Amino acid sequence: MTGAPHVAACGHAGHAVCADCPVRSISVCAALEESELRALSIIAQDLDFEAGAEIVQQDEPAIALFNITEGVARLLRVLSDGRRQIVGFLYPGDFLGLSLAPLSAFAAQAVGPVRACRFERRRFEAIVASHPKLLKRLHEAAAHELTLAQEHMVVLGRQTAEERLAHFLATLRARRRAAGFEDDFVPLPMARQDIADHLGLTIETVSRTMTRLAASGTVRVARGGVEVVSLRRLEDLAAL
C-alpha cells in the first residue's frame, strides 16, 4: 500500500536546487546566507511520495529530516488498538523533524502526492552546527510549532465538536490567506477520517457538524473543500 519513495524525475539526479525551490521564501531555508544555502543544497535530495506513503516511520530511528515542498502530509501517532491522533498537517514550507529525539515518536504520511526535500540527519546537523542563522530559523520554527501545539491542546481539551471544526476551518483559512490567497475557499485535501483524528472526534461527528455549519449558513460544502460564507460566524463559533 505504501510505495517506496523514488527520486524525482525532474533533474540533477535527485539533488534539489534550493534556488529553484517553490517554498524557498517561506520555509526554514528562507533568509539564509548564500553559503548556507549552497551547503544545504549539496545534501538535499528531492523525493516524491505517493498518497498514503510513509515519509517517516513511527518509533523508528529519525535518520532524516524533510522539508515539504508540495502536497500535504499528516503527522500522527497510532495507538496499539488502532486509535489515531493526527497532531498536525504539514503544508509546503513546513519542516518535518524538528523534535530532536533519536526515535521518531510520530509517523509522517503523505495525504496526497507529496514532494519533499530530504536531509540526512548527521550531515544536516553538521551544517547547523556551523551556521548560526540556520539554527535560529530552526528554533523559530520549533517555537512556532510549539505554540500551535499548545493552542491545539486547548481545542482538544476544552472545545465542543462545533468549536473544534470551526477552529480548524478558520485556522486553515487564515493560513491560506497568509500564503497569499485572496478567496474564501478552504481546500480540504485530507479525508474526513483525518479531520476526525486531528480533532479528537469520529468521522460521523465531523460529517454531522459540517452539515450543521452549512445549514447555519456559515460555510458551503463543495468538492474538495469548503467555502467560508460568514467568517464572522465561523470565528464566533471557534471561540478561542
Place this chain on the structure above:
Amino acid sequence: MTGAPHVAACGHAGHAVCADCPVRSISVCAALEESELRALSIIAQDLDFEAGAEIVQQDEPAIALFNITEGVARLLRVLSDGRRQIVGFLYPGDFLGLSLAPLSAFAAQAVGPVRACRFERRRFEAIVASHPKLLKRLHEAAAHELTLAQEHMVVLGRQTAEERLAHFLATLRARRRAAGFEDDFVPLPMARQDIADHLGLTIETVSRTMTRLAASGTVRVARGGVEVVSLRRLEDLAAL
C-alpha cells in the same frame, strides 16, 4: 488575590548568582560557558511568587522570560466563558517563554510558592544572539517541549479518563525518577481542578478515577500526592 511578586530577600539585591542556582545542572543554563553564565547572571533577577500569583499574564506583551528554580507553575489558557486548559506544569529547571510570540498566548501562575529567575527579554535575546551554545540549549528545550505537547495531544484527543490519569501519574513519576528520586511517591502539589483542567476532564471525574485507580490497587492516595503501588498496572493503563 494575586500579590505582586517581590524581590527575594536572600541576597545581592535581587540579582541571582547562577553559580549557586539550585537548578544549575538541569536547566537551560546547564552546559554553558563561564562567560555566558556570567552574562546571564548580570541580567538575572531572583523573584518570589506566592501561591496563585500571575507570573505571566495571558495576552500581554511577553517582555520577560523565566527560569523556574523552586516550586511548580501552571501554564494555561482561559477561554472567555471561563473554561480552562492547562497546557503544562513547570517544574524547577523548566523554562518559561520559549514561544517567541510578541504576546503571550498563555498565562503562567504559581501553583504553590514559586521562586523564579527573571530575564528581561530584550537583554536576554541580545545575549542569545552572541552565544550560540545558549541558543542550542534553548532549541533543545523547545524541541523537547514540542514533543511533550504532541504527546499530550494524543492524550487529550484519544484517551479515556482512566488512561489520561494513569498517563499523567506515570509521567510525573518518570520525571521524578529522572530527577534522582528513588521512591514511588508522586507529589501532587496542584489542586484536583488543575489536574482536571490539564487532562480535559472535570474535577469529579478526576476524583472518581483516582478512587478507581486506588481500588484496583494501582496507586494509594495519600495527603499531597499518590504512591504508585503497581507501576506495571499504571503503565498498562496509560497505554500509549
Place this chain on the structure above:
DNA sequence: CGAAGGATTGATCACGATCAATCGCGGTGG
C-alpha cells in the same frame, strides 16, 4: 452500468458532565 469506497444520515448507547449532597481536614475563635 455496476462495483467500491468515502461521506452522510439515522437510531441508540455510554462515558463523562452536570447538579447536588456529604465528607474530611485545617484553621479560628469561644
Place this chain on the structure above:
DNA sequence: CCACCGCGATTGATCGTGATCAATCCTTCG
C-alpha cells in the same frame, strides 16, 4: 479543648454530547 466554619475532595443521581452501530447516498472508476 472543642465547636464551628470554610473549602477542597469525594460520592451519588441524572443528563447530554458525541460514540457506536447501521443503513443509505454519492462519486469515481473500471
